[in-house]
Amino acid sequence: MPQLRPGLVVALLVSAGICAARAQDRETFRIRKGTTVTVQVTKGGLLSFAGHDHEIAAPATEGQIVFDRADVSRSSVRLVFDAAAAKVTGKGEPAADVPEVQRVMESDRVLDVKRYPTMTFESRSISRTASSASAMTLRIEGELTLHGVTRRVTAQGVQVRVDGDRLSAEGKVEIRQSDFGIRPVTAAGGTVRVKDEVTIVFAITADRG
DSSP states (O other): OOOOOHHHHHHHHHHHHHHHHHHHHEEEEEOOTTOEEEEEEOTTSTTGGGSSOEEEEEEEEEEEEEEESSOGGGOEEEEEEEGGGOEEOOTTSOGGGHHHHHHHHHSTTTTOTTTOOEEEEEEEEEEEEEEOSSOEEEEEEEEEEETTEEEEEEEEEEEEEEETTEEEEEEEEEEEGGGGTOOOOEEGGGTEEOOSEEEEEEEEEEEEO
């Protein structure tokens, strides 16, 4: 059996050490099944035909965040939400409007939850744009599947913090309803129209493990 040269052995050991160190830098966080993620839809959004902002609570059925502090480009995000279980919380709008907003959100006019019961997001590119002692600011590009359609979206200025065994991420994603096959809602015989553009504000918490 041929013997390895000392220089080659050293190089292999160094390489193995680097790989092991990189593996240790990567931490896995999971969103617990049933965790509720709050989505804020602003005026001009999916459901703003009544002239109010709306808050929607959508439970996550599955979610994993792999975070590499040393090299965030090696990080990844995958989230699955239960669109069929999404609820309008009623925060900031008349209680009498909530049932109708809920009905329209679930209907084939918007999410069509009977045909498309889940929403998913999977990252494709993550980069750091700024950092401080307590947080990192990231730019996350990925694929959002909504209403049965998958489109590339970008979340700018995502604030990520790791506190012990908990990771939190806050940011927003801007989309157009028409990109996902959703026709902006109209009401009052067409005299009230919503904008095609939607801003979804999110706050996600995940636990290590």
